[in-house]
Amino acid sequence: MSEPTATTELLLSRIRDVADYPEPGVMFKDITPLLADPAAFAALTEAFAELAVRSGATKIVGLEARGFILGAPVALRAGLGFIPVRKAGKLPGATLSQAYDLEYGSAEIEVHAEDLDAGDRVMVIDDVLATGGTAEASLRLIRRAGAQVAGVAVLMELGFLGGRAKLETALAGAPLEALITV
Numbered sequence: 001m002s003e004p005t006a007t008t009e010l011l012l013s014r015i016r017d018v019a020d021y022p023e024p025g026v027m028f029k030d031i032t033p034l035l036a037d038p039a040a041f042a043a044l045t046e047a048f049a050e051l052a053v054r055s056g057a058t059k060i061v062g063l064e065a066r067g068f069i070l071g072a073p074v075a076l077r078a079g080l081g082f083i084p085v086r087k088a089g090k091l092p093g094a095t096l097s098q099a100y101d102l103e104y105g106s107a108e109i110e111v112h113a114e115d116l117d118a119g120d121r122v123m124v125i126d127d128v129l130a131t132g133g134t135a136e137a138s139l140r141l142i143r144r145a146g147a148q149v150a151g152v153a154v155l156m157e158l159g160f161l162g163g164r165a166k167l168e169t170a171l172a173g174a175p176l177e178a179l180i181t182v
Contacts, residue, residue: 013032013178015034017030018030029158044155051151055175058149060075064087064109065084067127069127070155071127085124086109094112096111096141096144098144102133109138113145121148122148122150124151126141127154128154135152135170140170149171151176156181157162157181159181159182179182
């Protein structure tokens, strides 16, 4: 494992552990202190924007809901368009949808059908990679829209949950970047 950078140390110092939330035995990683700190939020935005530019992305997809908070300023900083991927039923007009399995049930995400096309290279931004279900569904959705996947970037990867392995096939060689792995 490489030495932590100043940016990584700053980001880590602004992520609060909340024990037993949302249920006993879970250690929740709260990013709201990071968002409240303009220097930390700017460092995160800059790191993601550099990844997006390096990947050749033309658009940023943010996954509901914290991916919206993180992805929109990244798109602005990198000079790219921002596309929200929302829970089913939240977008008006024509949408493309993708169902995926959860630990106890299933869910569905959607994107406006006209927001992505064959010329787009899309970077997916989210706060946490856990089991990989939502990220995998977003990659399928992007490809179904005819766009290419430029990569996935997350603030934090919960390595012990195996999301990276689940995404391997769906990434099809596109990079998965985690600024922090726990």
